[in-house]
Amino acid sequence: MRKTPVALALAVVLATSACGLGSTASQEAATVTRVPELRPDQQVSIVFESYNFGQAGAWTDTFNELIGKFQQAHPNIHVTAQKPQGNSPNPATDTVPSIQAQMAAGSPPDVAQLGFSDLDFTIHGLGAKPLDDLVGKDAVQANFDGAKYPYAPTARTLGDWDGKTYGVPFVFSTPVLYYNASLFTQAGLDPANPPKTWDDVQQASQAIKARTGKDGAYLDCLTKSAKDWCFQALVRSNGGHVVSTDRKSLDFADAPAVEVVKMAQNMVNTGSTPKLTQQQGYEAFARGDIGMLLETSAIQAQFIKGAKDKWDLRATTMPTFGGKPAVATNSGASLFVFSQDPAKQRAAWELIRFLTSEDAYTTIASKIGYLPLRTGLLGDPNGLQPWAAKNPLITPNVQQLAHMEPWVSFPGNSYLQIRDGMMDAVEKAVYQGADPQTALTSARDAATSLMPAGR
Amino acid sequence: MFVEVALPPPIAVPVAERPALVRRVLRAAPPYLYLAPALTLLVIWTYRPLVQTVQLSFFSWNLLPTQPMVPAGLANYERLLELPELGQAMLRTLAVIGGLLPFTVGIPVAAALLTRRIRGRARVVYRALVFAPMLVAPVASAAVWRWLLDPSAGAVNRVLGTTNNWLHETGSANLGIIGITGWHLLGFAVLVVTAGLAGINSDYSDAAQLDGATRGQVTRWITLPLLSPTLVFLTLMTVLLSAQWTFPLIDALTQGGPAEATTNVYYLLWDYSFHSYDAGLGAAAGIMLFLVFGLIAAGLVWLSERLTFHDD
Numbered sequence: 001m002r003k004t005p006v007a008l009a010l011a012v013v014l015a016t017s018a019c020g021l022g023s024t025a026s027q028e029a030a031t032v033t034r035v036p037e038l039r040p041d042q043q044v045s046i047v048f049e050s051y052n053f054g055q056a057g058a059w060t061d062t063f064n065e066l067i068g069k070f071q072q073a074h075p076n077i078h079v080t081a082q083k084p085q086g087n088s089p090n091p092a093t094d095t096v097p098s099i100q101a102q103m104a105a106g107s108p109p110d111v112a113q114l115g116f117s118d119l120d121f122t123i124h125g126l127g128a129k130p131l132d133d134l135v136g137k138d139a140v141q142a143n144f145d146g147a148k149y150p151y152a153p154t155a156r157t158l159g160d161w162d163g164k165t166y167g168v169p170f171v172f173s174t175p176v177l178y179y180n181a182s183l184f185t186q187a188g189l190d191p192a193n194p195p196k197t198w199d200d201v202q203q204a205s206q207a208i209k210a211r212t213g214k215d216g217a218y219l220d221c222l223t224k225s226a227k228d229w230c231f232q233a234l235v236r237s238n239g240g241h242v243v244s245t246d247r248k249s250l251d252f253a254d255a256p257a258v259e260v261v262k263m264a265q266n267m268v269n270t271g272s273t274p275k276l277t278q279q280q281g282y283e284a285f286a287r288g289d290i291g292m293l294l295e296t297s298a299i300q301a302q303f304i305k306g307a308k309d310k311w312d313l314r315a316t317t318m319p320t321f322g323g324k325p326a327v328a329t330n331s332g333a334s335l336f337v338f339s340q341d342p343a344k345q346r347a348a349w350e351l352i353r354f355l356t357s358e359d360a361y362t363t364i365a366s367k368i369g370y371l372p373l374r375t376g377l378l379g380d381p382n383g384l385q386p387w388a389a390k391n392p393l394i395t396p397n398v399q400q401l402a403h404m405e406p407w408v409s410f411p412g413n414s415y416l417q418i419r420d421g422m423m424d425a426v427e428k429a430v431y432q433g434a435d436p437q438t439a440l441t442s443a444r445d446a447a448t449s450l451m452p453a454g455r
Numbered sequence: 456m457f458v459e460v461a462l463p464p465p466i467a468v469p470v471a472e473r474p475a476l477v478r479r480v481l482r483a484a485p486p487y488l489y490l491a492p493a494l495t496l497l498v499i500w501t502y503r504p505l506v507q508t509v510q511l512s513f514f515s516w517n518l519l520p521t522q523p524m525v526p527a528g529l530a531n532y533e534r535l536l537e538l539p540e541l542g543q544a545m546l547r548t549l550a551v552i553g554g555l556l557p558f559t560v561g562i563p564v565a566a567a568l569l570t571r572r573i574r575g576r577a578r579v580v581y582r583a584l585v586f587a588p589m590l591v592a593p594v595a596s597a598a599v600w601r602w603l604l605d606p607s608a609g610a611v612n613r614v615l616g617t618t619n620n621w622l623h624e625t626g627s628a629n630l631g632i633i634g635i636t637g638w639h640l641l642g643f644a645v646l647v648v649t650a651g652l653a654g655i656n657s658d659y660s661d662a663a664q665l666d667g668a669t670r671g672q673v674t675r676w677i678t679l680p681l682l683s684p685t686l687v688f689l690t691l692m693t694v695l696l697s698a699q700w701t702f703p704l705i706d707a708l709t710q711g712g713p714a715e716a717t718t719n720v721y722y723l724l725w726d727y728s729f730h731s732y733d734a735g736l737g738a739a740a741g742i743m744l745f746l747v748f749g750l751i752a753a754g755l756v757w758l759s760e761r762l763t764f765h766d767d
Contacts (some may be wrong), residue, residue, distance in 0.1 A: 021507055022516060024524045087594075087707060100732050104518045127521050224712060277623050277713070280606065289607065413517050417731045428714040432625050446538070 032133040035342040035349075038076065044347040045078040046339065049098065049109035052171070052368075053083035054091025058301035062367040070354045077347045082109065090225050090278065092333070096416070099126055099338070110339035111348045113170060116158060116330060117227055117419065119409040123161050128336040132164045135349050140165045143353050149376030149383075154404045159334035168352050171370040172332025173297040174400040175221070175230045176393075177201075177319060181312035183291045187211040194316040198263055201292060201319050205272030208291040216272040217292035218281040222264050222430045224423040225278045229331040229407040230294065231426060234260045236327035236405060237320060242422065247411050250451070252422050253437070253444040259321075261429045261436040268430055275431050294318065296331045297397050300369030304393075317396040328400035329407045332370070358383065371397050412452035421447050505745075512738035519732075531739035540715065540723060541740070548719040551633055552697045558637030559693045560686055563644035567652055568674065570645075582649070586642035593639065597707035600635050622708050625716040632709070632717050636701050644689055651685030652678070687759040695752055698722075720744055 038044060048067070052059040067079050085101060086094030096118045102108045103126065114122050122128045131140050144151045151169070159167030181191035187208040195201040205216020221230030232242055240256025243249070251257070267273040276284060285293040286306030307313035320326040335355065337348045354360060358374055365372040366387045375398060377383035388394055410418040425443035428434040512531055516524040535541055570581055588596070603610050606620035621631045659681070660673045668676075698721040705711060711718035711726065718726070724744065728737025 021511060021514075022518075022520060022522075022524045024514075024526065088710065097730055097732065100517070100519060101729070104520065106520065125517065125519065125522065225710065275620055275624065276606070280620070280623065284607065413522075414731065414733065417733065420731070424715065427712070432714045434714075449534075 032129050033342075034136060035134055035346045038343060038346050038350070041076065042343060043076050043078070044343050045080065046110035046344050046347045046351065047080045047082060048111045048351060049082050049084060049095075050113040051084055051091040051095055051333070052113065053081055054094070058368050059298075062363060065367075066355060066360055066363060069359075070351060073354065074347075074350060077350060079351060088225070093225060093227070095333075096121065096126075103338075108338040110337065110344050111351055112336055112338060113333045114167070114336055115227070115333045116169075116172070116407040117229065117409050118415075119159070119161070119167070119334075120411050121409065121413065121415050122336055123166050125413055126336075126338070128166050128338060129345065130164050130166050131168070131337065131349070134337065134345055137165075139349075140168075143168065143356065146374055147358055149358055149374035149380070151373050152375045152401050154401060155330075155373045158330065158406050159336075167334030167336045168356050169330075169334045169373060170332070170356060171298070171364060171368070172330040172373075173369075173371055174328035174330060174397055174404055175233050175294050175318050176297055176396050176400075177292055177294050177316050178285065178300075178303060178393075179292045179314055179316065180285070180288060180290070180307075181314045183208055183212055183214055183288070183311070187291070191312070191314065194314070195292070195319055198319050198321060202267060202270070202272055205267065205291060206270070209271055212291075214288075215274040215284070215290045217267065217294075218273055218276060218285060218290050219264060219267075219294045220278055220281055220296070221294060222261075222423075223278050223427045224420055226423070228419055228423055229329055230296070231260070231423065232407055233318065233327060233329040234264075236329060237318065237324060239321075239324055241408075243408055243410055248451075250418070250422075250444050250447055253440040258436050258440055261426055261440065263321075264426075264430045265433070265436060269433070297369040297371065297393070298331065300393060301367070304369075313393070315393045315396050317400055326400075328404045330404055331407065365394070366391075369393070371401055375401065412450065414450035418447040418450050508738045508741050511734055512742050513735070515733075515735045517732040518734045527735055531735045532743070535736060535739050535743065540718070541720070543715070544718050544720045544723045547629060547717070548698050548721075550629060551636075551701055551719055552694055554630070554633035555637055555640070555693050555697050555700075556690065558633075558641050559644040559689050562641060563648040563689070564679075564682070564686070566641075566645050567648040568678075570649070571652060582645070585645050588639050589642040589646075591639070593703035594707050596635065596639060597704050600631075600704075601708060604631060623713045625714055628709055628713060628716045632701050632704055635704055635708075636697075640700065647689060648682070648685060651682050655681045683763040684759070687755070687763050691752070691755050691759070694755065695748055 050063060052063045063081065067081050071077070071079060084091055084094040084098035086098055088094050092115060095112070095114050099108055099112055099114070108126075114128075144156050150156075155169050155172075157165075158169040158172075159165060177194065179191070179194055184191040184194075184204070187204075188211060189204055189207055195204050201217050208214055208216045219230070219234075220226050221234055228242065235242055235252070235257045238256040238260050240251060240254055240260075242252040242257065244251050264273070268275060274281075274284070274290070281290070282293060282295060282299055282302070284290050285295075286303050288306065288311045303313050318326040318328055335352045337345055337352070339345050339348055356373070358377060361372040361374050361377060362383055364370050365377070365384055371394075372378060372384055377385075378388045378394070378398065379385055409415060412418075421443045422440070425434075425439040429436040429439045513527060513529070514524040515527040515531070516522065566585065570578060570585075573581060591599075601622070602608075604612075604621040606612065606618060606623075609621075611621065612618060619627060621627045655678060659677050663673050663677055698719045701717075701719065702721050702725070705717050705719070705722050706725075709717045711722050720740070721744075724737055724740045727733050727740060
């Protein structure tokens with residue numbers, strides 16, 4: 001008798017408290033209106049989240065320097081810089097989960113640097129603000145044109161969706177084949193004549209392995225933590241796609257992708273490629289233990305440091321598959337605005353403009369090694385010309401930028417499960433000896449049910 | 456014409472009854488009031504999330520406040536049962552539990568029985584040494600072990616003369632995780648067993664020795680049976696919590712890889728919920744685990760009632 005009220009009260013608490021989850025009603029996207037300019041005395045604080053703050057050294061130092069300069073130029077805007085939440089060894093992997101966690105908690109950062117692989121979801125899921133509506137198409141285009149040097153044409157539209165600009169492409173690289181010229185010489189190879197095709201890479205690897213005892217080549221494109229930007233470049237270079245151009249079907253179990261995985265698996269099976277994780281791979285290359293590495297230029301600073309006074313670091317363009325042309329894709333990220341408040345939105349745009357200015361690119365390119373998207377800077381004696389003359393490593397990257405293709409994002413809310421499933425299959429086949437066709441087919445079949453319906 | 460009718464006499468209100476009820480309630484209240492803070496917190500932090508998880512498992516949602524929760528019926532459960540990953544993760548979880556049992560039961564019993572014979576300060580130092588790894592934070596130990604197990608420069612390979620990439624080969628990755636977790640837990644388990652041994656009345660073994668029992672016989676027929684509640688407790692802890700103990704190490708060292716070789720059920724659940732943000736699928740996996748482990752726990756408790764020997 002006496003227990004009944006207690007049980008009842010418990011039931012009521014449980015029943016009412018359970019309704020704190022979310023809404024089943026779909027919300028109308030709030031219309032985005034033009035935001036006014038800031039008054040000179042108007043104080044605004046914004047939060048800037050970037051994975052570049054997630055790695056000590058060149059990345060963090062360069063970005064702290066840039067934020068410092070921005071605050072000097074805009075004393076009324078206070079910027080709090082933060083790295084994504086999470087502890088993945090590659091902080092770029094944590095970006096979207098971090099934004100999502102903060103959004104679920106109700107306070108997303110005002111400006112965030114998010115990868116191109118997340119583009120579809122960033123716009124349709126996270127609701128990044130269309131910059132064309134926020135500050136006007138003219139202002140967005142004027143920023144791309146720049147004060148003196150415009151963006152490279154291939155880079156300009158990477159953050160667009162259906163003709164509207166949502167993100168300003170910020171930092172990226174194309175896959176560059178770095179090689180250890182000292183090991184080449186020791187192995188009796190000609191460092192002035194680096195491999196042109198994947199067959200050449202395989203032969204050079206065998207020579208390095210046999211004559212120096214070091215490892216041949218590592219492709220940082222074939223693990224889940226590497227994401228799929230560089231795998232897409234390999235598949236495109238072999239004439240295939242991972243997702244069809246109408247974004248309706250998944251093509252990563254088709255012949256071109258399977259051949260790419262077979263090629264990479266063969267390199268592992270023949271001992272040309274060591275079985276290493278992404279981080280172990282590039283660290284070993286920096287130590288001088290691997291002959292060649294297909295990698296983003298984002299960690300070039302680490303190689304320069306590792307190679308200094310020890311071995312000769314050089315770079316060349318992506319190898320090709322036989323006679324087919326190599327198609328480079330971009331890694332990296334764009335800058336997006338997430339704030340709801342007009343003043344913060346304007347301040348966010350000011351930060352984006354500053355970070356993508358000629359000055360900022362001069363700093364970013366020379367200190368990190370990312371591509372200066374305003375390629376004209378490389379010919380400017382007051383810009384990057386003297387630096388480029390001393391740093392031939394940038395050349396293959398700039399050459400590839402001219403005819404680069406975008407890193408395509410997978411569609412729908414489950415895009416990460418699709419991408420991770422594909423890369424898991426690739427990793428299983430290449431490093432663990434699974435059959436490439438079987439692994440990719442089963443990943444494709446599992447992912448097909450995750451594709452959004454009717455899009 | 457009016458007839459004056461006398462008012463009915465006022466009905467005696469049972470005044471005495473009400474205070475009695477109030478007093479009865481008041482008298483009954485204190486125990487509930489004492490319980491209330493604990494109960495409230497239990498409801499807020501344990502039962503409410505549990506109910507919400509059940510609710511969430513019937514929706515498809517990615518936790519974004521701007522996106523609608525789409526009712527999914529049983530679709531999440533169906534998908535989960537169709538996914539090959541879940542079964543594989545379950546097998547790996549069993550392997551982890553099996554691999555950890557020697558560290559949490561076997562070695563601690565041997566260590567505690569052996570250190571019993573050491574006397575004085577040496578014993579304190581010895582126990583402190585065994586317990587020390589427990590005090591190292593899992594992520595810090597992960598960093599240390601990453602160096603120790605490094606394929607080219609790691610101490611483990613140098614000592615063994617091997618070139619294994621321990622944490623990044625499918626064959627050895629899970630063994631590595633088990634080994635590091637075991638190293639971590641060993642001190643704690645030894646401490647628990649030592650406490651269990653200290654609680655055994657020495658009169659029994661003294662009496663047995665008087666009757667001519669050897670040391671081995673005393674251990675086999677007196678000490679171990681009296682230690683059985685402790686051992687069952689440690690087994691229960693290992694079975695129920697192994698996968699959780701390994702989580703920080705997996706997250707810091709392998710992220711479930713290589714090729715999912717270290718993805719156990721808890722890591723998979725975390726991956727669904729907080730990496731892919733498929734909250735419905737994650738919740739469904741959580742509920743299924745809750746039921747399965749609940750049944751296992753009930754079974755073990757039932758077993759422990761039969762198996763253990765209490766010194767009443």
